[in-house]
Amino acid sequence: MVLNVASITIQLQYTFADIEIICIVLPSHTAAAALKKAPMLVKTFSQSLSAQLAARFAERIATGLLAPGARLPSVRHCAQQQGVSPSTVVAAYDQLLAQGLVEAQRNRGFYIRNRALALMDKGQVAMKNDNSKGLDKSLAPGFAAHHVPVNATALIRGMFQGGSDKPQPGLGAFPPDWLDTPFLPAAIRRVTSGPQFKAFSTQYGEPAGDLGLRQALSARLQSLAIDATAQHILTTVGATHALDIVSRTLLRAGDCVMVEEPGWAIEFARLDALGMRILPVPRGPDGPDLAVMARYCELHQPKLFVSVSVLHNPTGYCLSPGSAHRLLQLANTHNFVIVEDDTYSHLAPEHATRLSALDGLQRTIYVSGFSKILAPGWRIGFLAAPPHLYEQLLDTKLLATLTTPALLEKALAWCMEQGQLRRHAQQVRTRLDQARSRSVKLALAAGCSFAAPPAGLFGWVDTGVDTDALAQRMLDMGYLLAPGSLFHANRKPGTLMRINFCTTQEAAFWQVFETIRATL
């Protein structure tokens, strides 16, 4: 049960977070949409129709499918949809009211309550998060800082309460069987059986991370033309932790930070939770929109730019050398730091243009990890930083977690030293090329087009219909999608979605996709 539950890993958050957004953006009809395609209610011995209907709404509220502020459908509308009498709906809404899940607003209908506020009413909450506190939200016209709902991640929990055996197109990582290699357990056995095991367990280890791993990482970075020694490298709890350390070290609440858009939802959410002002920078095929960045710099003096330069998520774009050069010039002129998130490093050619290589780690911090290629569960990431920033970053790591687990780091170092990781990555790339080829054919046959040339793990697909609505409907069919709104700081809806090439190789998915799309 635990394993089964864990198999729908963290990436499924996209769809859940998305659905919250739908509810916020379109409160008037989405509560209805959320239930539209659910199975017909049938009276049973143990549960009345109204109780079943109330339970269905309660579940959607608990999983975030219906977000605070969303309106329940009108009684008449809901009765029609569900094929029940209006009095059954009234009884169901009464139950939700009694449970404190919704509130009635005179002449306006029923709305999902904010759970924290509901608890505060009961005197159970001492304080609540208020990310806006102390921040001046006013920015120059045309450059509005976006407020991302911090509880996007709260919805991650929802995905562990149920699931599907189908391949999930919205997944953000490789399916587990792609990463199943015999050398991982061998590596663990190796570091466990020797006398060094004692040192890896009974001591805190080096603050910067296992020296052997940092040396292996340095060798890897040299192969990418990034000149970083072990003394420039800091290991972390996955690339996420590395990005978090950078944000906490270089920014303070209220600071402006530029982030590529479309971009990764967790990055928007983390920066928002830290109280930062997010300045979204359009990402094009060659790189970020430098004119927009220059304007931001003049108006807001942002301190940091977060960029996925190679195999950008979700587009798959790779930075061009010319764009990289001009971006670094801009950074020098306006004195901001760039954090280069190279999470998809192992899926890209070594000669791909990386800012950290051009810049020589002067004002660039390089971040990567191993969750996308080897062992998400080991939680190993790292950063390589300029000497003048390194010590502050190490301070932040120490204050947040002290050290990181040396045993796993040493096992990973062995995989790298032996060339196991390199060979494995090559095999994964070959397999991914085949999967991408199949997936692209099926997507095109299903009437989709690609908004960006297919590359890497993800396709950025134009479906021709609103993907928020599409995701909502596909969820009822057991498919989790990653609609385009999830990759925008302001959750802008649209016709794009991101697909994982590994999990969209089967015709069955595309058939359901075509059927549902036809109804929108």
Next chain:
Amino acid sequence: MVLNVASITIQLQYTFADIEIICIVLPSHTAAAALKKAPMLVKTFSQSLSAQLAARFAERIATGLLAPGARLPSVRHCAQQQGVSPSTVVAAYDQLLAQGLVEAQRNRGFYIRNRALALMDKGQVAMKNDNSKGLDKSLAPGFAAHHVPVNATALIRGMFQGGSDKPQPGLGAFPPDWLDTPFLPAAIRRVTSGPQFKAFSTQYGEPAGDLGLRQALSARLQSLAIDATAQHILTTVGATHALDIVSRTLLRAGDCVMVEEPGWAIEFARLDALGMRILPVPRGPDGPDLAVMARYCELHQPKLFVSVSVLHNPTGYCLSPGSAHRLLQLANTHNFVIVEDDTYSHLAPEHATRLSALDGLQRTIYVSGFSKILAPGWRIGFLAAPPHLYEQLLDTKLLATLTTPALLEKALAWCMEQGQLRRHAQQVRTRLDQARSRSVKLALAAGCSFAAPPAGLFGWVDTGVDTDALAQRMLDMGYLLAPGSLFHANRKPGTLMRINFCTTQEAAFWQVFETIRATL
């Protein structure tokens, strides 16, 4: 080499951090003191006397032994101390000036430069940490918020550049050989050899942490009369990470937080780095000073109180039931949350009074970990929280690190389920009782007294002399101490120091101690 280096683990930071404080508090004489006991300079073929002297100062600056703002000794004074000519000292200071490490202030002498500022002069730094930004530092008279130097932790690195084979009295944890058990590698082998290994490596795992471990933790908490199910528990990267998650979730920059004093230096530093205002609460034998807390509540409405209720660090005090009850009443009246740091849980009797047990996890968050009893290198800690706070805390974990390593968590769960941890903890307690008995006798024989009844891992010892000066001098003899100033938010110097009973059982240390103390 790596292992040797790692063996002087994280705890040695106390002494290094302390030395920084000495330099800040007493700039006029400490730079001299820092070099006083160093070996005599001898001219060599490869390096002039002035170069040696400059290198010696540079090293002390790099390790934080001489902090920014500290004054170098006068030329005359330094020449006398070092047995060199004044011109040699002038030449050495010139070299330090040229290196940008010190600056000359007209008619006042030479001062250690702030490294970040020095780099900014050169245009190499885009920004610097400014924790005071946006904060109103004014507080009511008599309740000054303390500013802790954030770079206390930067000094941790220094300890990995050298070391000593002697037992270190300032250590904050058990020496590695105390934690060397055969069941740790057995546990790892067990989770590595089974089919579950694949799941623990190729998937992210559950956001809240491995379910098996959370169930084992729940059983452990039940034995402490704390009623927390697996659904209330969140695993973390050590107890430090748990405390960090609590701070980030409940507080925003500028918020007031009450912390026991004396208390743990890293806690002061972390809260300061997050921009919080620290309100120190005197800790007595029965518990925190409730009158001071009540006054803080009236004046500053603090949101959080951080408390080590059982085997308090550094005093070893345990909270009395009556004090616990009144503290919880105060928390209810003034609506603040308490985070109960039970890091030393396994060294204390199960029946010790814990706030979380009395409170039923209503407004108390319980934090503990396994670094003090089992495997510091595994970095496993956890928190148990009230339901209404749990989801926000989980959000913070996900944004900061996504998940934590399931493989190590499952191995720990096995150690707990098999009763291995319980038996091991019992053995450690027995051995510690014997060590404490020996150490106390030696301390008393050396003329020290105990400021608190000896209990747990640490002794809170009155030496009768200034322990900042003592620590400085003992460092030159190869002993790292933990002077009392390190446990105060404002680094107040005094005659107290914390000793680790495991590492103060040998007469050799106390002989050196007596010799050095006699010179002060």
